Amino acid sequence: MNIDSIKNGYVLDHIKAGKAMEIYEQLNLANLDCQVALITNAKSKKMGRKDIIKIDRLIDIDLDKLGFIDPNITVDVVKEEKLIEKKKIDLPEKIVNVAKCKNPRCITSVEKDLDQIFVLTDKENQIYRCHYCETSLKD
């Protein structure tokens, strides 16, 4: 399968297979008018199967959102068709308006105009807790 190489933009590589659509939506890639290639279930020596997203423009990418969805993604920055940087992403300390608190007793369920904020409280187990009620996203 041939996909055009990109001139100036990003290759989001090593995405866990099946996660590409979530990233596509979270980064609002549907709103771009440049070429965006979404490749799912590509063969990978390291991962078996992986997803890849290619974006043919140097947009502002929210690395915190990416890191929250999958901290193992690599972000290749391409300029003039050359790979100039491999950005490493990490679990963000705080995520804002990425996930919603599921606790029906949380103030965010009723109070208007509150940002949905989660804070990383346990890096090893990737536990994020609501900034308001401390409920874990994984509960």
Place this chain on the structure above:
Amino acid sequence: MKHLIDIKDFSVEEINDLIKVAKNIIKSPDKYSHKCDGKILATLFFEPSTRTRLSFESAMLRLGGNVLGFSEASSSSVSKGESVADTIHVVGGYSDVIAMRHPKEGAPFVASVKSSVPIINAGDGGHNHPTQTLTDLLTISQEKGRLDNLTIGLCGDLKFGRTVHSLINAMLRYKNIKFVLISPDELKLPEYMIKVLESSGVEYIETNDIEEYMGDLDILYMTRVQKERFFNEQDYIRLKDYYILNLDKLKNAKKDLCIMHPLPRVNEISTDVDDDPRAAYFRQAEYGVYIRMALIMYMLGVK
């Protein structure tokens, strides 16, 4: 500006200072009766809690201050759809300090971000209730004469019981504390609190038998199984009377055991225990007023 949303907002030094002031108030209440003349405490209770509200109001009145507020959401502008942020914005102009209770978890934190006066969390859903924890610490200090070297039995609903979680967090900051966690399997201390215990290196034992370690305890903290924390009424009915403390169960207990309960109790402590000198729960409720007096003074910067 200082707020009290979570007991962890206060350092051990700050807590020890509050306890010291509260003990002075117990000794010489007259010296404090005009400390807050001309000041106003607003008690904003978005859900009813008569005991906590009266304790705050008594504290402020005993300091010579005044109180205003509401005791349930239906008698406030919330029933018209006003946000917490707007309510606090307005009431900040009417008062010098606000004690706020709210059924939604995190509401006092939202209030503290918007408030022009100090906010005291008087309970937010199943989340925090720091003035209960301060009350518990004063009780332990007053009854046992120390806050370290204690074996503390926590009994009942350890899953949803916020007073228990806060008390554990507070006591972990003192030396040589051991916990005995007594609960039915369904109401065991949640995994994340177990992790807190383990990472602090404190000694703890889990059991569902209230009598098994009774002879080791310095403190027995009983809790009520709260109906409002259950989504399924059948579970509540099955678990509500799991533990009933009576004199028979206390036969192996230490002579200087201190029995505590945040109140109100339902059936979990038999009334025959009330006259035993080890029953500290009614004194505990009274200590709640003194520690709130010390807290209000601290929040207002009154020496």
